Amino acid sequence: MTAATARRLNIIGLVITVITVLCAVVWAFPLYWAVVSSLKPEDEVVRPYIELWPDTPTLSHYVFALTKTEIGRWYINSIVTAAAVTILTVSSSLFCGYAISQLKFPFRSMLWWLILASFMVPMQTLIINHFELVADLGLINTWSGIVLPQLIHPVIIIVYKQFFDGVPKDFREAAVMDNASEWRILTRVYIPMNWGVTTALSIVCFIWSWNSFLWPFLAVTKTNMMTITVGITQVNDAFGVYYARQLTAAVLAGLPVALAYLIFQRRVTEAITLSAGIKG
Amino acid sequence: MLRNRRRETLFALALVAPFVAIYGLVFVYPTIKLFMISFTDAPLIGEGNYVGFDNYTRLASDRRFNTAVWNTAYFVLITVVPGTLIAFAIALGVNRLIGRLQAAILALFFLPYILPVSVVYLLWDWTLNFQFGIAMHVFDLLGIQRIPVFKSTAWFMPAVGVITIWWTAGFSILLFLAGLRAIPAEIYEAAALDNAGIWSTFRRITWPLMWPITALVLTIQLISQLKIFDQVYLFSTGGRPNDNVVLVYYVFQRAFQSDQGGRAAAVAVVLFIIVIVVSVLNFQLTRLSGGRSR
Amino acid sequence: EETVTWWDFLSGGDGVRMKQLISDFNAAHQGKIKIDATTLEWGTPFYAKVQTSAAVGEAPDIMTYHASRIPLAVKQGILQEITADDWKTMGLSQSDYAPATWDAVTSEGKQYAVPLDTHPIVLYYNKDLLKKAGVLGDDGKPKGMDSRENFTATLKALKEAGVKFPLGSVTADGNFMFRTIYSFMGQQDGELMTDGEFLAGDNAKKLENALSVLADWTKEGLQSTYTDYPATVALFTSGEAAMMINGVWEVPTMTDLAKNGKLFDWGAVELPVIFDHPSTYADSHSFAIPSNKGKEMSPEKRAAVLEVMSWISKNSLFWATAGHIPAYGPVTSSAEYKAMEPNATYSSLTTNMIFDPKTPLAGIAGPMFDVMSNFFVPTLNGEMEPAEAVEEIKAGLEDL
Amino acid sequence: MAEIRLENVSKSFGSVSVIKDISLTVEAGELVVFLGPSGSGKSTLLRMIAGLETIDSGSLTIGDVRSETLSPGQRNVAMVFQNYALYPHMSVRDNMAFGLQNIGLPTAEIEARVLTAARMLEMEHLLSRKPAQLSGGQRQRVAIGRAIVKEPKAFLFDEPLSNLDAALRVRTRVELAQLHQRMKATMIYVTHDQTEAMTLADRIVVLNQCKIEQIGTPMEVYLKPASRFVAGFIGSPGMNFLPVEVLRPGRTPVRLGNGLEFEIEAPVPQAGKFDLGIRPESVRIMTAGADPSRPTTTAQVSVVEQLGERTLAYCTLEDGSQLIAQDSGRSSVRPGDRVQVGLDPTAVHLFDADGRSYQAA
Amino acid sequence: MAEIRLENVSKSFGSVSVIKDISLTVEAGELVVFLGPSGSGKSTLLRMIAGLETIDSGSLTIGDVRSETLSPGQRNVAMVFQNYALYPHMSVRDNMAFGLQNIGLPTAEIEARVLTAARMLEMEHLLSRKPAQLSGGQRQRVAIGRAIVKEPKAFLFDEPLSNLDAALRVRTRVELAQLHQRMKATMIYVTHDQTEAMTLADRIVVLNQCKIEQIGTPMEVYLKPASRFVAGFIGSPGMNFLPVEVLRPGRTPVRLGNGLEFEIEAPVPQAGKFDLGIRPESVRIMTAGADPSRPTTTAQVSVVEQLGERTLAYCTLEDGSQLIAQDSGRSSVRPGDRVQVGLDPTAVHLFDADGRSYQAA
Ligand SMILES: Nc1ncnc2c1ncn2[C@@H]1O[C@H](COP(=O)(O)OP(=O)(O)OP(=O)(O)O)[C@@H](O)[C@H]1O
Ligand SMILES: Nc1ncnc2c1ncn2[C@@H]1O[C@H](COP(=O)(O)OP(=O)(O)OP(=O)(O)O)[C@@H](O)[C@H]1O
Numbered sequence A: 001m002t003a004a005t006a007r008r009l010n011i012i013g014l015v016i017t018v019i020t021v022l023c024a025v026v027w028a029f030p031l032y033w034a035v036v037s038s039l040k041p042e043d044e045v046v047r048p049y050i051e052l053w054p055d056t057p058t059l060s061h062y063v064f065a066l067t068k069t070e071i072g073r074w075y076i077n078s079i080v081t082a083a084a085v086t087i088l089t090v091s092s093s094l095f096c097g098y099a100i101s102q103l104k105f106p107f108r109s110m111l112w113w114l115i116l117a118s119f120m121v122p123m124q125t126l127i128i129n130h131f132e133l134v135a136d137l138g139l140i141n142t143w144s145g146i147v148l149p150q151l152i153h154p155v156i157i158i159v160y161k162q163f164f165d166g167v168p169k170d171f172r173e174a175a176v177m178d179n180a181s182e183w184r185i186l187t188r189v190y191i192p193m194n195w196g197v198t199t200a201l202s203i204v205c206f207i208w209s210w211n212s213f214l215w216p217f218l219a220v221t222k223t224n225m226m227t228i229t230v231g232i233t234q235v236n237d238a239f240g241v242y243y244a245r246q247l248t249a250a251v252l253a254g255l256p257v258a259l260a261y262l263i264f265q266r267r268v269t270e271a272i273t274l275s276a277g278i279k280g
Numbered sequence B: 001m002l003r004n005r006r007r008e009t010l011f012a013l014a015l016v017a018p019f020v021a022i023y024g025l026v027f028v029y030p031t032i033k034l035f036m037i038s039f040t041d042a043p044l045i046g047e048g049n050y051v052g053f054d055n056y057t058r059l060a061s062d063r064r065f066n067t068a069v070w071n072t073a074y075f076v077l078i079t080v081v082p083g084t085l086i087a088f089a090i091a092l093g094v095n096r097l098i099g100r101l102q103a104a105i106l107a108l109f110f111l112p113y114i115l116p117v118s119v120v121y122l123l124w125d126w127t128l129n130f131q132f133g134i135a136m137h138v139f140d141l142l143g144i145q146r147i148p149v150f151k152s153t154a155w156f157m158p159a160v161g162v163i164t165i166w167w168t169a170g171f172s173i174l175l176f177l178a179g180l181r182a183i184p185a186e187i188y189e190a191a192a193l194d195n196a197g198i199w200s201t202f203r204r205i206t207w208p209l210m211w212p213i214t215a216l217v218l219t220i221q222l223i224s225q226l227k228i229f230d231q232v233y234l235f236s237t238g239g240r241p242n243d244n245v246v247l248v249y250y251v252f253q254r255a256f257q258s259d260q261g262g263r264a265a266a267v268a269v270v271l272f273i274i275v276i277v278v279s280v281l282n283f284q285l286t287r288l289s290g291g292r293s294r
Numbered sequence C: 001e002e003t004v005t006w007w008d009f010l011s012g013g014d015g016v017r018m019k020q021l022i023s024d025f026n027a028a029h030q031g032k033i034k035i036d037a038t039t040l041e042w043g044t045p046f047y048a049k050v051q052t053s054a055a056v057g058e059a060p061d062i063m064t065y066h067a068s069r070i071p072l073a074v075k076q077g078i079l080q081e082i083t084a085d086d087w088k089t090m091g092l093s094q095s096d097y098a099p100a101t102w103d104a105v106t107s108e109g110k111q112y113a114v115p116l117d118t119h120p121i122v123l124y125y126n127k128d129l130l131k132k133a134g135v136l137g138d139d140g141k142p143k144g145m146d147s148r149e150n151f152t153a154t155l156k157a158l159k160e161a162g163v164k165f166p167l168g169s170v171t172a173d174g175n176f177m178f179r180t181i182y183s184f185m186g187q188q189d190g191e192l193m194t195d196g197e198f199l200a201g202d203n204a205k206k207l208e209n210a211l212s213v214l215a216d217w218t219k220e221g222l223q224s225t226y227t228d229y230p231a232t233v234a235l236f237t238s239g240e241a242a243m244m245i246n247g248v249w250e251v252p253t254m255t256d257l258a259k260n261g262k263l264f265d266w267g268a269v270e271l272p273v274i275f276d277h278p279s280t281y282a283d284s285h286s287f288a289i290p291s292n293k294g295k296e297m298s299p300e301k302r303a304a305v306l307e308v309m310s311w312i313s314k315n316s317l318f319w320a321t322a323g324h325i326p327a328y329g330p331v332t333s334s335a336e337y338k339a340m341e342p343n344a345t346y347s348s349l350t351t352n353m354i355f356d357p358k359t360p361l362a363g364i365a366g367p368m369f370d371v372m373s374n375f376f377v378p379t380l381n382g383e384m385e386p387a388e389a390v391e392e393i394k395a396g397l398e399d400l
Numbered sequence D, E: 001m002a003e004i005r006l007e008n009v010s011k012s013f014g015s016v017s018v019i020k021d022i023s024l025t026v027e028a029g030e031l032v033v034f035l036g037p038s039g040s041g042k043s044t045l046l047r048m049i050a051g052l053e054t055i056d057s058g059s060l061t062i063g064d065v066r067s068e069t070l071s072p073g074q075r076n077v078a079m080v081f082q083n084y085a086l087y088p089h090m091s092v093r094d095n096m097a098f099g100l101q102n103i104g105l106p107t108a109e110i111e112a113r114v115l116t117a118a119r120m121l122e123m124e125h126l127l128s129r130k131p132a133q134l135s136g137g138q139r140q141r142v143a144i145g146r147a148i149v150k151e152p153k154a155f156l157f158d159e160p161l162s163n164l165d166a167a168l169r170v171r172t173r174v175e176l177a178q179l180h181q182r183m184k185a186t187m188i189y190v191t192h193d194q195t196e197a198m199t200l201a202d203r204i205v206v207l208n209q210c211k212i213e214q215i216g217t218p219m220e221v222y223l224k225p226a227s228r229f230v231a232g233f234i235g236s237p238g239m240n241f242l243p244v245e246v247l248r249p250g251r252t253p254v255r256l257g258n259g260l261e262f263e264i265e266a267p268v269p270q271a272g273k274f275d276l277g278i279r280p281e282s283v284r285i286m287t288a289g290a291d292p293s294r295p296t297t298t299a300q301v302s303v304v305e306q307l308g309e310r311t312l313a314y315c316t317l318e319d320g321s322q323l324i325a326q327d328s329g330r331s332s333v334r335p336g337d338r339v340q341v342g343l344d345p346t347a348v349h350l351f352d353a354d355g356r357s358y359q360a361a
């Protein structure tokens, strides 16, 4: 009974591990399938049986997308606007979250409730108002116009506040004893101590901005100002059989963020781990 | 602490100023405008005449609005709790792994989160394509009747629900992992010495200790699923949009397809109120049940 | 030099051809007019964008527009009238267009767009399979094109000959099927809207008739079910479906495949006459001039825009290679066009064309589409009885 | 180095009074330890001196500067926190330099001061490490180093050793003592560990319930506790207390609960019930042939703690009162033994019902 | 209660050997303390007994049951963790009941056991509180209570007091000793604080670098350390070591670095260089008229620690070697004084270069 139980426990553990790995593979399969399909010629794509690897792998769809469109320009637009959204949102949220968490000022709690409430408003419903606003400001077809309405992500402030709340107040006091000004306390103590969460939030914010479609679509009327998600729809064809080409477009739109995530993954998970600060 | 009140206030105001400026410009102002438009018969864009509460009162007898409310509720029902549980289960599985394997598996589970919704749509539309979708080939192999997933009302919401869970679980998984890692190993060792089996360890230790995180994830999920739109819109075009309509989609239809900005705004306001009410309820609920389980 | 800002929603093969036309135009007008073109996503996004942009004065100088959307656009006041003077300046006139086409761009007696083409749906067929099943007529057209019974017999014969799907239909997409169903209504002189009333009188019955034809084909296994657009094309081109009802814009797909030797012997004809007389649904790509709020268009600019519309209309023979039927009569009556196959074969149907009902609710990506689509899909795939669907559609339309 | 003078200082958090009218002068160069049980207000007092808490009333003078209203930075005192509060993202060097950079000292000067401090604390080789890479004792030194470089008027320590394990604690304690001797700096040191207090302090301030119970050198506090609280709190284990009846003031016989009578010098105003306090080392297990002049009584041993260099016997007298007696390291006493314990009448204290001390001898 | 027997037990983490071939028998009812510096493998050994770490080789018998392969639950031992590892979300009652519920005991029986344990630990009034609402000492008692209710074959404690402050530590230490006496349970207790070890243990197992250095009663370990490591590690402060030259084996003169010669009983095989070990309490500050028979030498006092009941003087001999001498509590020695220190020649130990001990007298 003795060794048997130990072994049984081990076997249960092993089974759970195997199940997890299998689930992960199934989970990610659509991603694989999309990539593989995009490497097949169209007529191979629609074969009535499962073909896990192309018979005749082809990059023709990629060549098409990369040469027949202004995709390079779209990437630049996406990178610039998503980066701007990320930097501006994360920094303004950081400052605001810090002030709400650490400083006393009038209307603090009212601001906090407003921010919580804004998390509950579906941003899509404001899009027309945003459009009028941006048009009034003369920012249609500009990077600023694409960026401006995306600058509100209440969640980021909420998370920042939680993290700043979690920093032991000793550090603040130590810095005060060290004659540090408020600005230096923020920039030299609180921000560096929260690099992890900042990375995580930046990546998430970048993902959100990169993936937004409806707003950049409305805000841009020139091909050379389109972001990748908007531009890539030109690769699609309303007619004919173009599964592979559409999937290629999808892969091209998603790839840079996927790569960025994989590069930064370690820091994201570390940050999240540090966030044991999330209290109930 | 001895503080210089005036300096602190000034500094705080300087810090919040950029945010408040943007916030006022792109959130507060448009929201107020939205409220005001909801009392007019404005088109998608431009001015309209004041019509009082007409836009609200007619919602009561609006069949599509009803459908939208129920569909939204149904969608919340089938995604929020299952999505949270699935993410929890995955986090438990991933948490057992170590080193590179853990990183790799976590990446596989997280990657869908980074995709734009249009890509998610393409992927799944393709995977579940009635003629050529790989899932249908699998069904054939298993001897199951093929299912026109996005064209039948019975399957539509569950399918979009599953896809939504697939798409958004990554974020919840990260939160759960954080929570799991915060539970000291010694608690589990104590439980092992206390003869607790896998199940009772989970039920009596892990679950209650994770409750705060679970409540957090539930809240985030609840709020975002109430605001569901893109997936439903994309998957239902050409299919049965009016049967699958959800609240934000209905706003979209009214605004963009019917050119009725005023009526759309009214629906948006109602949705906003629903979200607030439900969040407050949810908050009380999780606090109550949290109080019970701790 | 005038720069003309141009928006279109033409992607894929259409897009390639239009880009060609544009660059030809630019070459021909070097130093005088330059088109600066942007392609935007087809459908709701495009029209929402046009509307919002026009409202803030950010709309282009010229844009492609579906004729079916003109009533809505006129109501929204986002289109400029094309005046008689304009027509004269362009060197075009009513007589250059088929009456139905001219009517399609006319709203309350005024014209709001210049038609570029009409794009009806047609019946594509696989001559090899038809021949094998013995239903290919001597004229090279399918047999049984004259009545419901005969056409159904043709389909059955194909089925018996082992064809998996005698007819490929885009049964997964109600929006698309609207074209076929509306055509069948037209064959009974049915109307969706009569004096502002939906499905008045026996029009409901006519819609039910139209639906039951297709529903019956499904029931008898003669038609592919839950097939989305590309799948339909794929079924046809791979030989699994012997015939296919689809837009003329798929012609290039076939021609290209055939050129590469990847296709069987194929043909395209006007839809079969299921009911009383031939009738085919069509829409028209046209050019329209948005009325930009708060922005007056300079006469020079307007002249340039008119020149664009005129030039492209007159040079639309190349556009015909996209399958569409050029709207400008002189082009279709030219010898070059007559030599184009299968375009010439189906160009005759311009006399039998019907367009969308004239209501702001109609048109591509309009709310009427959604209502219909919602019930077409279940009906065409055997989940719902046509009579019930008609009831629902009527109720849904009235809800708008 | 500067003198720190508190006069009639009070503080409350909301309605809770935490410091009640405390006056205290810490001489320049002196090391004063605040000792007291948890919640007695030690940290609060320290933080008031540092400027991290406001002072409700009373005055604070550091050096010759009235400081109640100065901001923490301006007071020029340095504080070493309980958990050190080292900036985890900065190297040791940066941790020490941060405060100097804040006041805009030239880089060369900063570098020089950091190096001097590092040399003094023998941690030059650690300068580029991050706190996470240091041992507990090393972190403690960094925290001190961070204070030293400021060349402050005074050092404030808030339980700096409480996070260290016992062995490390002893070592760092000695290091701190040596540092103080070398620097002759004014230091205030908060702890509730009295071994630390005894070994480090020039003077000890015993706090209890928001008030000062006693101020004195360690030996004064140990030998002449001003109150029963101090007597019980100081010493490990603390003083034994036995109920006793004073029969007559003056040199006089007292009677324990078990009836034992003996004479002590009792400077009490009148006869009556008192508590007699006597430290374990003044209670000896009597072996045959021991000093017969001591008052002796019988006791039952319940627990024996052999500490090596001495042995503690936890005894119960006949009337049930508890008493800890000390024996030599190589004691043969076993739990359950009945033994004779002898009290040293010259080392007893008397406390009245209010805890006031009346020193014998 | 059950005997615990380890035979030739080894353990490594990856390539790091952490336990090397240890054999040890803990008698039923005995309280054995594992004592050793950080990283010596104490916790690992304990966790191996508990079943929280696997045993690489060797055998483990608890009671009469071979237990290497049993799961932790089946071994029926209870462990009290360093930080208690109480379930934070359960009440005290549930914390104690959890283990019993897991083995399916009837509710009434569980309730009874929990109540008994609570009564024994005097915490009946705490039963419905959550751990967060308890003080450190109370938490400790809950952790013990959780162990008691299991009625285990043995208790394992992993530094259970290390999180408590000094005062509480002393109190709970005494409570633990009393508990052991009442229950007569087999207990293994891990610590690196030797006061705890000395006061609690029936026997002490001194671990160093993954091996057992010595097993013995506290006084054996204190008085007859088997090695220089044990001698230096036990005692607070530890033993003094002075380099010494043995002139001749047998009863024989030795010479210190400063030239002082005196005679000790030296059971060493031959003459040569040794280390002489002598505890602080055997090194006395000589006052005029003290025992003239002791070997005496001159020393310079550097630090004086007045601990109240005794005083430690850190001295430097003329040759620079360091020595701690003990004086009475009311000592008048001051840093900087030159004093005469007298060694007790009957209390010296000799250690060879390998650390092997040669006991004098
Ligand atoms: N911010 C506060 N608000 C209210 N009461 C407080 C606050 N800070 C401290 N106290 C109370 O003031 C009293 C003194 O606290 P203080 O921290 O000075 O004690 P301490 O002597 O340092 O104790 P310890 O040894 O536990 O650190 C305690 O009763 C505490 O509860
Ligand atoms: N999981 C592990 N992997 C690798 N090495 C380990 C692991 N656990 C412990 N060790 C190593 O084993 C040795 C013994 O560790 P152990 O925890 O038993 O020491 P200890 O005596 O309890 O020390 P402490 O007093 O600091 O608790 C240490 O050197 C430690 O670094």
Ligand SMILES: [Mg+2]
Pocket (backbone or CB within 6 Å): D042, D043, D044
């Ligand atoms: Mg304190």
Ligand SMILES: [Mg+2]
Pocket (backbone or CB within 6 Å): E042, E043, E044
């Ligand atoms: Mg340990």
